[in-house]
Amino acid sequence: MLESVEKIEKVSKSDFQRRVPELRSRLLDAQFALQRAKRPVIVIIAGMDGAGKGEVVHRLNEWLDPRGVDTNAFWAKTTEESERPRFWRYWRVLPSRNRIAIYFGSWYTGPIIRRVYGKVGRSQFRNQMEHVRFHENMLIEDGYVIVKIWLHLGRKAQRKRLRELEKQPIGFWRVNPTNWEHHSLYDEFANVSHTVMELTHTEAAPWNVLDAKSDATRDLAVGEILADAMETAAAKRKSIPKAEAHTNDRDKSVLENVDLSKKLGAKDYQKQLRKYQYQLDRLMWQAYERKRSAVLVFEGWDAAGKGSAIRRVTNALDPRLFRVIPVAAPTEEELSQHYLWRFWKHVPPGGRLTIFDRSWYGRVLVERIEQLASPTEWQRAFAEIRDFEQQLIDHGIMVSKFWLHISQDEQAKRFAKRENTPWKRHKITEEDWRNRAKWSEYETAVSDMVAETNTGAAPWHIVPGNDKRFARIAILKHVVEMFERQLATKGEDE
Template structure:
């Protein structure tokens, strides 16, 4: 039985009040223990009423605090992770956004329209990756709401019949011919593979449709989380590798170093320029271990326009209000084929772990999140090469003192660097866990453990060549 017009009006007034109260409650969670943001994925059959429902929702809420992003699908390809077009729109804590175009729209469009569509296995693999990505978002305080607006074939045809011809052309959504029953059936068959955890709205009744959509959003707005504070499973500390405890003291003769450096820098530049492939190079290690010097040698034969170098420090306030990996997702640019990170996303399991900036839950969960992130990069023709630079504690002290006495290097040494030496063993333990849990076939770690700068640089260039040639 349908509600009467008066009942719907009363229902709408009540819904408006609750939605606005929930909006402001969400806004007030910023920087609190129950903080979250909301991403609403909207997909469905053309003419089912997606736009009308979103428009109505915006009239019921405070429109200033509801962003709507609508894009035609991005056809998926082998060089771009499915999440890349959307990560910059992930809202900060206390905010919400509706994505008309989203990764599922892209998956459907690519499967139905490209000349070589995805087979069933690949389609299901993508849906699993998307669901894992969404779970990572939820773990990082971003609730993902998914709504499919459904409409029967018969009702769709009736609505098309009532449309002006010019409007029908506009509604030929993303190349789909909504008069084509075969395409309609294919779309419905495909979407059933991933919509088990979606709200499916039958859009025959327009008023009921709008209320169901708004009520579902309200449910998620009012369901503020209690974030996990403890890790359920037992933690097993990885043993510290012997090579980190006793780095090599062998010295490379300067003459041999210069000859090898001249040859390797040319080879590395050529290997990095392989067309159709991107490279991400990550440097981690103890302070003064030689990250900057190594990066300088890697780019020696490259044009500055060919690469980007990112010196990662503590996150800004606006970055802290978003998922941990957000600031790194948005540094990987489509137009940049070579990205070099002096410190990286591993800060969560290194400095944030040791200094207590991340909770046990956050940093222990981060290993799997990072592995998925790097796997997505690897699957889209990006070579990920990671270096851990190790030196002895005595060698670090000598380098610190040398920096203090060298005018153009004094900026490199701070009181914080000296203080960090007190946590040397803690950093070694954190490094051991990181190397153990994130060393993968698709993104291996290269441990460069030597007190000799010349040897370290040559080893890094050779390792980089090895990894690039293996791809």
């Protein structure tokens, strides 16, 4: 692709002056149109050292309405960022649905540099690019507009530019030994960049490669590419390809085969509770010392005992080491983001535990059943969720997921009991009754969910919950075993 750099005719100063007014109007109109349509935009400014990425960023801020623009310069990671999966920092600043984000540095920068310097191998690099592709595609399917600009400089042009920059008063500081080192690796950078484009040039998020030799020409070209892309997006409605909710012939055995008769006596319960809580306390501190973190997901029928099971886990732990995130209907702010955004926020730092009391699985449970997500959206979510959890795992985070299962009869009993207990009455609402009426739909949804997202590294545990004591101990045991297994296996090569 780099060979096919768009040869743009050099623009004269008077041409530039003449064309800018129209361009600005186009950019602003498109910006406001997308704002109204709640379509967020991500503009990635990438390219060679000395190609003027910073100048382009300044220019776009001048031409667009800056009140709707966030410029994100991704530079050295903070500790908070480096303790999380690689994409956490991007989720952190993902633009909400009425904004434009300009990325100066992006998910391409690190991989390219590490590849050039031979710090990642060919296949790992390809995996990284595949994940970038997945990530971009996921955002696009959610309505994001992604515009990728590559500012190209030939070898000679780069040398000339770096020399010029050194001479200029402003920008003096911007040329440093690293720039010259990169220049000496010109071929390597060109090769790796070429591969990047081959791997990540998609129809929905194409690379726009342009010659950056002349400032005015470059800025005008970038502006026009952006205006075109935004206008095209504004003209098309967010395309949600219709997908039939596939008539599911998957059996519901996931829940049907659960043995709900399992019980545990009070004495045994106390003994085991003490044992596992003791172990968990120690294991969590070991994890803390080794900066290994963990995520637990709790889903289940209303009144299945999620809250009290979670407390049996947390009571073993120092409050400084964990957080419980209760998940309810999204707020206005959360709705103006990709649905995974509010969960990324709570990915734990090194050595901590986050417990989700309900989770991103709401996408394929309540949102599916209450038709808050379209069939396309919730079907797509399975892959998105697998990708999300894989990122946690790749970062060394332990993941376990629990579905607390009870029978319909047991639920009826518990609803009645809640209504008769003053300090439990608040737990039972209209919604619980509505959900109960949809028991069978939920059974299907749970079966699909488990079938689609039960992976080796992030397994589902279906826990029989008619007997609360049995359920709590079963969960504690799973958690303890997860810690033991994970701290044993990864201990050596951290």
